[in-house]
Amino acid sequence: MKAYSELSREELLELKSQLEAQYEEVKAKDLKMDMSRGKPSKAQLDISEGLLGIIKTNEDAIAENGLDCRNYGILTGIPEARRLLADMSEVPEKDILIYGNSSLNVMFDAISRSYTHGVMGNTPWCKLDKVKFLCPVPGYDRHFAITEYFGIEMINVPMLPTGPDMDIVEKLVAEDEAIKGIWCVPKYSNPQGISYSDETVRRFAHLKPAAKDFRIYWDNAYSIHHLYDEPEKQDVILELMSECEKAGNPDMVLKFISTSKVSFPGSGIAALACSENNMKDALRHMGYQIISHDKLNQLRHVRFFKDIDGMREHMKLHAAIMRPKFEAVLDTLDRELGGLGIGEWTRPRGGYFISFDAMEGCAKKIVAKAKEAGLTMTGAGATFPYGKDPKDSNIRIAPSYPTEEELKVAAEIFVLSVKLVSIDKLLEQA
Amino acid sequence: MKAYSELSREELLELKSQLEAQYEEVKAKDLKMDMSRGKPSKAQLDISEGLLGIIKTNEDAIAENGLDCRNYGILTGIPEARRLLADMSEVPEKDILIYGNSSLNVMFDAISRSYTHGVMGNTPWCKLDKVKFLCPVPGYDRHFAITEYFGIEMINVPMLPTGPDMDIVEKLVAEDEAIKGIWCVPKYSNPQGISYSDETVRRFAHLKPAAKDFRIYWDNAYSIHHLYDEPEKQDVILELMSECEKAGNPDMVLKFISTSKVSFPGSGIAALACSENNMKDALRHMGYQIISHDKLNQLRHVRFFKDIDGMREHMKLHAAIMRPKFEAVLDTLDRELGGLGIGEWTRPRGGYFISFDAMEGCAKKIVAKAKEAGLTMTGAGATFPYGKDPKDSNIRIAPSYPTEEELKVAAEIFVLSVKLVSIDKLLEQA
Numbered sequence: 128m129k130a131y132s133e134l135s136r137e138e139l140l141e142l143k144s145q146l147e148a149q150y151e152e153v154k155a156k157d158l159k160m161d162m163s164r165g166k167p168s169k170a171q172l173d174i175s176e177g178l179l180g181i182i183k184t185n186e187d188a189i190a191e192n193g194l195d196c197r198n199y200g201i202l203t204g205i206p207e208a209r210r211l212l213a214d215m216s217e218v219p220e221k222d223i224l225i226y227g228n229s230s231l232n233v234m235f236d237a238i239s240r241s242y243t244h245g246v247m248g249n250t251p252w253c254k255l256d257k258v259k260f261l262c263p264v265p266g267y268d269r270h271f272a273i274t275e276y277f278g279i280e281m282i283n284v285p286m287l288p289t290g291p292d293m294d295i296v297e298k299l300v301a302e303d304e305a306i307k308g309i310w311c312v313p314k315y316s317n318p319q320g321i322s323y324s325d326e327t328v329r330r331f332a333h334l335k336p337a338a339k340d341f342r343i344y345w346d347n348a349y350s351i352h353h354l355y356d357e358p359e360k361q362d363v364i365l366e367l368m369s370e371c372e373k374a375g376n377p378d379m380v381l382k383f384i385s386t387s388k389v390s391f392p393g394s395g396i397a398a399l400a401c402s403e404n405n406m407k408d409a410l411r412h413m414g415y416q417i418i419s420h421d422k423l424n425q426l427r428h429v430r431f432f433k434d435i436d437g438m439r440e441h442m443k444l445h446a447a448i449m450r451p452k453f454e455a456v457l458d459t460l461d462r463e464l465g466g467l468g469i470g471e472w473t474r475p476r477g478g479y480f481i482s483f484d485a486m487e488g489c490a491k492k493i494v495a496k497a498k499e500a501g502l503t504m505t506g507a508g509a510t511f512p513y514g515k516d517p518k519d520s521n522i523r524i525a526p527s528y529p530t531e532e533e534l535k536v537a538a539e540i541f542v543l544s545v546k547l548v549s550i551d552k553l554l555e556q557a
Numbered sequence: 558m559k560a561y562s563e564l565s566r567e568e569l570l571e572l573k574s575q576l577e578a579q580y581e582e583v584k585a586k587d588l589k590m591d592m593s594r595g596k597p598s599k600a601q602l603d604i605s606e607g608l609l610g611i612i613k614t615n616e617d618a619i620a621e622n623g624l625d626c627r628n629y630g631i632l633t634g635i636p637e638a639r640r641l642l643a644d645m646s647e648v649p650e651k652d653i654l655i656y657g658n659s660s661l662n663v664m665f666d667a668i669s670r671s672y673t674h675g676v677m678g679n680t681p682w683c684k685l686d687k688v689k690f691l692c693p694v695p696g697y698d699r700h701f702a703i704t705e706y707f708g709i710e711m712i713n714v715p716m717l718p719t720g721p722d723m724d725i726v727e728k729l730v731a732e733d734e735a736i737k738g739i740w741c742v743p744k745y746s747n748p749q750g751i752s753y754s755d756e757t758v759r760r761f762a763h764l765k766p767a768a769k770d771f772r773i774y775w776d777n778a779y780s781i782h783h784l785y786d787e788p789e790k791q792d793v794i795l796e797l798m799s800e801c802e803k804a805g806n807p808d809m810v811l812k813f814i815s816t817s818k819v820s821f822p823g824s825g826i827a828a829l830a831c832s833e834n835n836m837k838d839a840l841r842h843m844g845y846q847i848i849s850h851d852k853l854n855q856l857r858h859v860r861f862f863k864d865i866d867g868m869r870e871h872m873k874l875h876a877a878i879m880r881p882k883f884e885a886v887l888d889t890l891d892r893e894l895g896g897l898g899i900g901e902w903t904r905p906r907g908g909y910f911i912s913f914d915a916m917e918g919c920a921k922k923i924v925a926k927a928k929e930a931g932l933t934m935t936g937a938g939a940t941f942p943y944g945k946d947p948k949d950s951n952i953r954i955a956p957s958y959p960t961e962e963e964l965k966v967a968a969e970i971f972v973l974s975v976k977l978v979s980i981d982k983l984l985e986q987a
Contacts, residue, residue: 164629172627176615179853183610185603197602199594199822227657228851237848243672243683243707253673253683256669276845277673392629394853413707415699416665421851422656423609423824 130468131549136557143550150500150543160500160537165317165479166447166528168390174444175390178431182423185221187430193373196422202413208396208425211249214435215350216384216400217366221313223398224409227420230385230397234275234344237381237399240412241307242277246340247378247408252277252307261299261309263291265482265510265521267317270346272511281512284309288314295332300336308342314364315349318510318523319482320475322361332370334379342405343367345382350480351442352388354450363396368400378401386428388479389438389445396425446499452526456481469549472524481524482510489548490519496544502537558896561979567986573980580930580973580976586698588931590967595747595909597818597875604874605820608861612853617860626852632843634828638855642828644865646814647796649692652808654839657850660815660827662773665703667811667829670842671737672707676770677808677838682707682737691739693721695912695940697747700740700776704838704942713941714739716746720753723760738772744794745779747938748953749912750905752791761944762800764809768925772835773797773810779908781872782818785974791906798830805833816858818909819868819875826855882956882964889968890934899979902954911954912940919978920949926974932967 134142182188188196190205203209213220226233229270245251252258259280262271266286274281282299285292288315300306311331313323323331331343345367353362371379381404386395399409432438457474464470472483472509485493490507497504505523508514525539528536564572572950574603618626620635628708633639643650656663675681680686686930692701696716704711709984712729715722715927741761743753753761756780761773775797783792801809808831812840815823829839862868887904890913894900902913915923938944954971956964 166629169625169628172625173615175627179615179618180610180613185606185609188609194601195599197821197824198599199596229847232847239669239673243669251683253681270847272845366764391627392855393849394627394851415702416663417659418699419823421823421824421854424851424854 128466130466131553132468134553135524136554137383139550139554143554145548146543146546146550150547151441153543154326154500156501158536158540160501160529160533160540161503162529162537162541163503163505164528165388165525167392168448168528168530170448171445171527172391174441175431177374178390178427181427181430181496182304188423188426190422190426192421196426198353199418201422202410202417202419204398205422205425206427209398210431211429211434211438212384212396212398213400214524215438216347216382216398218368218382218400219442222368222400222402222406223397224401224406224413225396225420225425228387228393228395228397228424230287230346230348230383230387231269232381233397234270234346234401236412237344237409238273238277240408241340244412246307246342247404249340252279255305257305259303259306261291261296261306262512263309263311264512265318265516265523267312267346268505268509268514270344271512274310279331282306283512283517286319286321288321290321290327297330297334300334300338300341302337304337306336307338307340308344310346312348313367314345315352315475316480317348317478318480319473320480321473322364325365328365328367328370331367332374332376332379334376336379341379343380345380347382347384348388350384351439352445352479353442354446354453354476355476356443356446368402378404381405389442390428390431394424396428449527451531452529454480455531455534456524456538459542463542467546470545479525479527481526483519483522483524485522485545486549486552487518487520489545489552490516490522492495492548492551493522493544496548497540500540500544502540504541560896560898561983562898564983566984569984573977575806576973576976576980580977583970584930586931587790588966588970589958590931590963590970591933592913592955592959592967592971593933593935594958595818595955597822598878598958598960600878601875601957602821605861607953608820608857610831611857611860612634618853618856620852620856624852626856629848631852632840632847632849634850635855636885638826639828641859641862641864641868641912642814642826643830646812646828646867646933648798648812649709652798652830652832652836654831654836654843655826655828655850657854658818658823658825658827658854660776660778660813661699663813663827663829664700664776664948666842667774668703668707670838671770674842676772677735677834679770682709685735687735689733689736690723691736692943693724693739693741695748695946695953696740697742697776698935698939700774701942703957704740712736713942716751718751720751720757723757727760727764730768730771731762734766734767736766737768737770738774740774740776742776742778743797743906744777745782745905747778747908748910748951749903751903752794753766755795758795758797758800760802761797762806762809764806766809771809775810775847777812777814778818780814781869782875782909783872784876784883785906786873786876798832810832811835811907818860819872820831820861824854826858839853868894879957881961882959883911885958885961885964886954886968889965889972893972894975897976900975908952909955909957911956913952913954914950915952915975916982917948917950917981919975919982920946920952922978922981923952923974926978930974932970934971
């Protein structure tokens with residue numbers, strides 16, 4: 128394939144008219160497809176059917192310690208569920224606090240609690256003139272939305288193939304006391320699918336923040352969400368809490384986890400993993416907030432998965448559904464855009480997204496072009512704080528929800544949109 | 558029965574030594590009973606067994622609008638669950654926003670949201686020098702705990718047999734802009750079991766608060782929690798939202814409800830009922846907080862109860878379990894304390910509590926005395942803001958959790974404790 132930049136004006140115009148014809152053809156089909164969100168497909172939900180009715184009788188509802196899960200009690204969550212999520216989080220059971228159905232809500236709570244009551248005795252953020260967060264970009268729009276909602280200033284930090292650019296992170300947190308946190312998706316990151324290197328994790332553990340209440344907000348959303356069975360380096364990352372402890376920074380991290388993409392989105396269980404001191408903060412808050420979380424649903428999850436091995440086996444079934452979808456998209460990108468010099472993309476080994484970088488100034492137009500042909504993508508800019516991608520280049524591709532057949536068509540629409548918008552840009556530049 | 562105040566010192570001493578012998582006898586039995594919290598008994602939980610496994614298959618998980626309840630979606634809750642909780646709250650379906658498993662959490666969220674982001678465009682409470690709440694007393698300790706946690710100053714308002722003293726409420730809210738809310742349990746109030754009169758509800762609807770962001774926090778916890786089938790006046794209260802609308806104050810109330818004491822505490826569903834404007838506030842906040850609540854649990858509740866009639870029938874089964882317990886306690890109080898002039902108590906027709914007023918300065922000692930003999934009561938003072946009952950007189954009795962047999966013994970210990978502590982007081986005064 129010849130790179131588009133090497134084509135003459137005439138060749139570009141000729142190509143454009145061919146592609147426009149193809150585009151009109153697809154558009155005429157009046158399709159409606161969605162690659163915008165990390166939403167599991169029906170096939171993925173079906174494999175957890177056994178969880179639905181696994182607690183049927185009053186006798187089924189008793190936890191291993193004899194507690195009746197139907198009644199009030201145990202603010203921290205039932206022991207067997209704490210153990211399961213501890214294993215999923217690679218921390219001891221005592222470091223797990225189980226919440227409701229949503230890790231996003233656990234993160235929101237952590238920010239809201241810091242805003243209203245402060246972190247471990249420090250000044251509540253609402254009483255400070257300025258609070259800032261570091262945001263590795265591209266990143267997860269819902270993280271950025273929470274910090275923006277609380278008026279927290281967000282500072283972009285570039286992602287490298289090894290994780291956030293730690294030279295920048297180290298420098299900024301050391302010199303600015305207003306920086307209170309950094310959002311991280313350390314494994315199969317959203318949207319690039321990058322897993323942080325050992326060095327990155329160690330450098331996180333050794334940070335010397337100016338702010339005593341600085342915390343690393345470690346959203347381990349895809350901890351066991353592999354696409355391939357044969358482990359490679361990026362399928363394993365260092366466990367940050369124990370690294371922080373070794374580094375003498377035991378309280379510097381809050382880890383978040385849920386089973387939303389293991390069992391059911393919205394009907395899973397979620398948890399916070401943290402040090403004893405952080406847990407005191409969280410538990411005190413929770414004690415005012417609620418009497419106890421849904422222990423029946425905690426028990427359902429333990430009865431269904433049994434243990435972390437059962438959960439890992441279950442994730443292989445997810446992988447068998449997800450892998451061909453990722454590959455279908457990647458194959459189309461390789462085949463249709465390889466060597467054209469009009470875009471770059473990641474090849475994740477897990478998680479829910481592929482990240483695509485178009486030529487500068489093209490992302491918004493590509494997403495609009497795809498939309499016109501019936502394909503909804505994540506809004507361009509969504510992967511950056513304030514929805515502003517400075518280069519207007521990054522597009523998140525979420526292949527989980529459509530069927531494999533739909534995905535092939537969707538990927539075609541996408542590459543067609545990329546090509547058309549890129550040609551226009553090149554023609555303008557010429 | 559002769560009132561204790563009419564007994565001579567000698568008679569009191571004689572009585573005291575008899576009662577002490579009885580007390581030592583009970584104490585020697587080394588019992589362990591709990592009348593401290595409004596916790597349903599095992600028998601009550603058992604009647605909801607059918608709810609546990611009612612969704613068994615993937616096909617079962619589809620809502621009436623075709624939505625797959627296993628996946629993300631519908632921030633407001635599924636229509637059929639909104640309808641059920643709307644009927645329970647006596648408001649239209651559109652005015653219901655379903656949350657997670659806890660109405661306490663919905664209330665906490667409402668306060669936290671007002672603190673961080675303000676009420677409908679008004680200044681966030683965290684930016685104000687002073688925020689105050691009116692607290693009808695005695696009241697619910699967890700309400701007071703939330704307001705205290707957010708540094709809100711609480712002002713006691715006496716409860717009358719018709720509800721809060723509205724002369725005081727009207728005066729205070731009209732003259733003090735710092736007063737942003739009032740906590741109410743309008744039906745079978747916690748702990749007195751008082752239902753607000755029509756006049757009280759209408760006066761609430763016609764309040765003219767100085768603060769534009771004043772709201773009535775209407776915790777309708779016991780809306781259908783009757784003890785008796787034959788309705789009396791106090792089993793029906795006026796619906797406040799429609800009264801507020803009629804009075805031209807449509808946005809002045811937030812209503813809270815849950816099925817915690819209908820199905821399972823901790824595994825029920827909870828909702829906010831409010832006007833369109835208030836809902837915009839709540840929904841905006843929720844949109845940052847969570848992707849969707851547990852719709853499978855919403856669906857379980859609808860499938861099990863079917864509709865409000867089914868729910869009312871179900872509540873009759875609860876009443877059949879609760880009624881004898883209330884009566885056992887009341888019978889003992891009547892028989893043992895009637896006419897003695899050392900205490901007064903309420904006779905609720907619903908809810909979870911009986912309220913007992915001892916002689917001034919005796920509540921703490923009575924609770925300690927009962928504890929010494931193996932009976933845990935709600936801490937004296939808990940029914941007042943800051944845990945401070947100015948008269949040290951009110952004790953909340955929660956008869957739901959113990960069995961009927963246990964309750965009879967528990968009630969004996971209680972009255973024995975009341976008698977002994979009262980005699981000491983009278984001897985001191987003499």
